[in-house]
Amino acid sequence: MENWWPAPFTGAPVHATVNVPASKSLTNRYLILAALASSPSTIHNTLISRDTELMLAALETFGVGIKRTEQPDGSTTVVITPADQLNQAQPDGSALRIECGLAGTVMRFVPPLAAVAKARVHFDGDPAARLRPMAPVLDGLGALGATFDYPQAKGMLPFTIDASDVRVSDTVIVDASGSSQFVSALLLAGHALPGGLRLRAADGPVASPDHIMMTVQTLREMGVEISVDADSRGWRISEGSIDGFTVTVEPDLSNAGPFLAAALASNGSVGIRFWPQQTTQVGGKWVQILKSMGAEVEHGADSVLTVRGTGKIKGITYADASELAPTLAALCVLADSPSKLTGIGHLRGHETDRLAALETELPKVGATVKATEDTLEIIPGSLHAADLHSYEDHRMATAGALLGLAVDGIRVENIATTAKTMPQFPQLWAQMVDTSKDRG
Template identity: 45%
Template sequence: MTATPAHTALWPAPHARGAVDATVHVPGSKSVTNRALVLASLASEPGWLRRPLRSRDTLLMAGALRALGVGIEETVSSSSSPAGAGTPTGPGEAWRVIPSTLHGPATVDVGNAGTVMRFLPPVATLADGPVRFDGDPRAYERPLHGVIDALRALGARIDDEGRGALPLTVHGGGGLDGGPVEIDASSSSQFVSALLLSAPRFNQGVEVRHTGSSLPSMPHIRMTVDMLRAVGAQVDTPESGGEPNVWRVTPGALLGRDLTIEPDLSNAQPFLAAALVTAGTVVIPDWPERTTQPGDRLREIFTEMGGSCELTERGLEFTGSGAVHGIDVDLGEVGELTPGIAAVAALADSPSTLRGVAHLRLHETDRLAALTKEINELGGDVTETADGLHIRPRRLHGGIFHTYDDHRMATAGAILGLAVDDVQIENVATTAKTLPDFPELWAGMLGN
């Protein structure tokens, strides 16, 4: 596979000289922020998002919704408690979302954000006029057929020249009939979430029936359902007694809410990994007791790999034991955690098998191929399987770790750099996609 051009600046990944001992304030969840922006934009009254994530993906979502006519005002409240060190957006920051009649013509830049490229075409069907979607070169390679085909079956007019991918134009008619539709969402659960989020505004709502063999990242669908219900939508799901692989949303008005965004637990991964790798302790404040975020599985996975954790009034306290163990784990529901787990596994005392993540070949980059190539070029022994990776730990050496414009590749390289001298991360700036100021947060954790 082709790496990002060599002229991109290299970042020397800091090497840990001892056990870390830090409190890290992780910014808000990208997944929650972008879903909340969509739902607030489709509501019948204004709403508030407090402590939203300000990153490339969320700013692209906000910019796209503004282009469709939604008002999004950014404010900072002076009455809130001060932000912790390294917090990219303080607790006082809030976005006021003011719904409006959606309109075209408009152009949406999706960047390489899966949530923007998949969640907004259904929204665009509600606009009056054409909405063109474009984005980064890699975005052209990511599958959109599930959303495109489903919207056409529901009555939408979409021009994509048969690509099933970007660029495309949705010819909004000011509404959509909706109704039953079958899709194969085995390449991305976002296909299901995309249809559900806009469904309350469809004339007949929607009944989404997944016809594929497997459905990855189910926690993200549960997140979508919970957030829909929180703003007044009626949703029937397999978990609530409905048919397997069928979700039904009833048409109706959505309420404007005052929502505080949870910390992004998947973005907490590299910091928890640092505690595991260095036999240190990291505290992540505001870790929720109950959440649909996939990152919550880190408590279980990293404990099995040699750490221990406790949820206290300070937050999640995670401590490494001094040993890092291999793991055999199905990551099908939490595939976004794979790069960080692979990095830790490469430093373990026994082999690991990561399964259930064939769909990662269609993410920001082909993550399975990228992890295999980059870890092996540092002296590792990683092989791809049909649906994952097999990792046999070996003594690693320094070198350039390429990121392929993938934020989770960059943080995986940083984890390796804790234990391996002279690792240089190519294009660490790509972490701004979901984790602004990552190098500063990382240095702060290490006391640098």
């Protein structure tokens, strides 16, 4: 049975300051590196969501120790104690079993951990996860000596990896056109592989290079020796160990996007607390995107990033929006002129085919939308109520919520899918709207 959430509508400007949860991308990168460290690590402000719970469970399967502490401010601190030796099998000698859910960072980042452990591991996930591309990272591990058993489709979940013969290898070539995670997955484990890792992207586009740079900078932050080729398509990592570390995870700037966009959608103002001065997150692009669309943006000395609507939402031509595209596309529906989003073909392999989903759902509220292989063209129209499907995709759900703020009568299917990276989203969104009503 479909579960429809009436998106809160406000006919008045929204005025709110919001705390968004921590970054999923950074949390799961830190968790992988902590599991590979030589001593315990402490991760403050750890995101607790479905994706990170699945990652924590995967690490425990390998024998990594996990200790959580709830802090007075509501955040969670996790202490990761590496295993003396990563588990290679269940007590009965059978393959370890990893549940990936719909988490790309689990299904792609954890198989290289199996390679480090030289373990035999079975991976599976949600039905929708079995449609997500996996082959490039698995082919990369195959070049290092891992073998695979595919009970259904080659290069897809479910599969069992046998990494007992992983060895030193010459340059590994990976097709990075479908997801940056294919590169990041191998880079994160590269220092712990025999002989380190020499990796090159195959000819063709490289999806979301910002996320790869996030991985590179995170590795350097932990002391990993990594060099990047002059063309930014190759990476060399020296074999070595990393010490345990202490970090505080930044807010998830991508998840902040719908809240910031709400300022334009309602001609109000929204602030996000603890916005970093510098970041490797792709969500940092919201500052320039929203300015280009007509917003006033201020980053205060109190670390609050405030976006103010000016009564005008301009159409935009923008390349490489990556995971920001669903929210950006929804905002483009509310603009006063057409928009074109390019370089986002890799979104067809995310939680759903996001380009196809946006092309199907946005016209329901009155826009004209055309999707090509890697582009969305959006022409605003006369807006009206509609029921919008989420496709079990958290970013489709939050895009629907943004439209509901400006269009009365929007319902979003299964808003609970936002628990993938932001379990508090429905409450935070309703609180933002209710606070604004109180002011009115």
